[in-house]
Amino acid sequence: MSKVKKDTIEAKGFAIPIYTEDFKNDYISLTDIARYKNVHEPKDVVKNWLRVRDTIEFLGLWETIHNPNFKGVEFDSFRKEAGTNAFTLSPQRWTENTNAIGIVSKSGRGGGTFADPDIAMELASWISAEFKLYLIQDYKRLKLDENSKLSLGWNLNREISKINYKIHTDAIKEYLLKDLTNEQLFYKYASKADMLDVDLSNKRVK
Incomplete structure (x- = not known):
């Protein structure tokens, strides 16, 4: 089972949850972005956004680029209807009918779209250009923080490796090479191949 990592970004005083299951692909809460426009009925905001023809075309293009299993025939049906007075579309219906991966719906506590x-x-741009810019700014901040932590972890692992290497070489010197001649000690780190050829029983290179 994938380990879910959750975080939060902020824009104009609104906290927007974000999560990832593979540490590569982030998913940002559309429900909480929509609260900026309508605090009480954010789901309606998302549905209204999905009714717009430009939105459907954008989603279809995104899925075409990123999703080899996207159902183009079903998408064409939505595109033809989009923008008409009778057209309605929920995130769940979009995902189920087109096999989309760009939008996901989660149930239970902390759920949403x-x-x-x-x-x-x-969606943020459709709601407010200003809100979108603040959202982008904090999302960039989050990514920079994550990269800094990864860099710190990499440097720490490198230092640990250096310490372990010294421990191993010191142990070899003390317990395995203590009876070698000075000439043999001179070549003790020449190469792994030479080290494998050392016959520790008679202390000479074959």
């Missing part, structure tokens, strides 16, 4: 950052920013 989430989407890839490209799609989330498109």
